[in-house]
Amino acid sequence: MHIVKVRLGDRSYDIEIGSSLDRAGERLLELGLGKKMALITNPAVRKLYGQRLVDGLKQAGFIVMSVEIPDGEQYKNLDWANSIYTALLINSFDRKSALVALGGGVIGDLAGFAAATFMRGVPFIQVPTTLLAMVDSSVGGKTGVNHPMGKNMIGAFYQPKKVLMDLDVLRTLPKEELLSGMAEVIKYGVIRDSSFFEYLDTNRGKILSLDPDALGYIISRSCEIKADVVSADEREGGLRAILNFGHTVGHAIETAENYTMRHGYAVAIGMVYASRLAHKTGLCDQSVPDRVETLIRSYGLPTDLSALSRKPSSAELMATMQIDKKAEGGKVKFVLPKKIGEVAITKEWDEQQLQELLA
DSSP states (O other): OEEEEEOOGGGOEEEEETOOGGGHHHHHGGGOOOSEEEEEEOHHHIIIIIHHHHHHHHHTTOEEEEEEOOSSGGGOSHHHHHHHHHHHHHTTOOTTOEEEEEESHHHHHHHHHHHHHGGGOOOEEEEEOSHHIIIIITSSOEEEEEETTEEEEEEEEOOOSEEEEOGGGGGGSOHHHHHHHHHHHHHHHHHHOHHHHHHHHHTHHHHHTTOHHHHHHHHHHHHHHHHHHHHHOTTOSSGGGGGGTTHHHHHHHHHHTTTOSOHHHHHHHHHHHHHHHHHHHTSSOTHHHHHHHHHHHHTTOOOSGGGSSSOOOHHHHHHHHHTSTTEETTEEOEEEEEETTEEEEESOOOHHHHHHHHO
């Protein structure tokens, strides 16, 4: 087991990479939680791994009840958050009772938001079951739900008490979900570590065949990069914004697709357009967007708007970006690469150039 520490003072916690679902209960005993736990999951994940996790928690003396959320980004909303609150109230949960999120990013975001807001904050544990959740949404404390007008527009910064990752669960992950997670992994190489970017290029076969050492490395390195960034800037006052590389256009795509496109697919497309915009802006030479697009394409990920079920107009996408939570004073901040391994956060970009790229 490899442990990555997220250092946030009294909100610090460990990411345990290689932890077993069967031993989850004993790994949580040290946290001083209450005896009651609510397992938040979806039907597919519960069928595969729910009983193992519940048994592990019960063996450690916890009392467990479950709340099932339908599978899909469209269910990450206030209505389903309210269903969690109702279940917690019916079962007399208190401020020491914990929520355990077993699933992908939707479950983690929704359970985390419910934990942040129920009784003004109760403990929660992340047990991610997708590559995307392992390297992105389970780490860093961003929780939230969607609004019809925008993704993650309602939420809170709220850190988990621990993140437990059993890498064996990736064996049952559909290939499309694995690739969706790889988009976020590639992101880390572009924004922070050029040697990691090279590793992803030269070890593609091992990664896609789920080689244990390769998987363990890319997950650990991704978590290390995110933990370092979050530890330096928990609430996105500056540096943390680099984690949004690819997400400005990506979130607009997700909204245009009514959240039916996988997050990683949308981010992959967003990274390509951000890299092209960086070149047009003069921040980088042509090799940067070329290398980003080539690596993304080599993993079987989409690279342009032709992957959408319908092609939205550039005006529609631009309008959606304007109400993105990353906009300030009506101007959207973009994360643009200067070279592989280094990015700039800027509001100095030309709207006409982006419109031309999107068109």
